[in-house]
Amino acid sequence: VANTETVKTAALWVDNTPPATELSIAGARYSAPGDEKLYVTRDSGIVLTSTDPISNDTASGVMLVKYRIDSSNWLVYSGSFTIAAEGPHTLEYYALDRVQNAETIKPVKLAVDNTPPASRLTPGQPKYELAGYTLVSAATLLTLEAADPLAGGVASGLSGIYYSIGASTAVPYLTPFAFASRGLNTVRWWSVDKVQNAEPAMSAVYELDD
Secondary structure: OOOOOOOOOOOOOOOOOOOEEEEEEEOOEEOOOOOOOEEEOOOOEEEEEEEOOOEOOEOOOEEEEEEEEOOOOOEEOOOOEOOOOOEEEEEEEEEEEOOOOEOOOEEEEEEEOOOOOEEEEEEOOOEEEEOOEEEEOOOOOEEEEEEOOOEOOEOOOEEEEEEEEOOOOOEEOOOOEOOOOOEEEEEEEEEEEOOOOEOOOEEEEEEEOO
């Protein structure tokens, strides 16, 4: 009887291009020139942002992003995450679009630094002890030193030392300093590393007796 179906047409868009994912850090981060590691802390948020590029007017859209830490099981990315364990870690991630084009896995070396530096204050000469006080003169120079210790095999490095005398505003330590005011002088100081780990402030009291 020669019944013929109406001719049907369909428009097809061929998508052969995978998504592209970028990593960013919300919070403290540091990368040193020539060092492939990215230093972060336990509080640094790791953000993965993926887009499906338009190629020949076609893009099916990002379906999901996956990641894993230190060769553990793959997880589906659902939002910013952190790594609490101090030490070196390898993060891998990639995205899939809606037609299963897979991005090439991207690795990044992370170094989680949760340990602050340690500092000390050393008074020079002249100085002497009397009735529980350390007496100094206007010529006595006080020196601050600090180092960022290795913890878990990582250390982002010392960023700076800060100090204040009495009620004055804290300033960066650059060179040894002396007291200008007679009587008791309280020095407060602390140090900070390159991912903003700060040691608790310490203090010492000296008496300027000229």
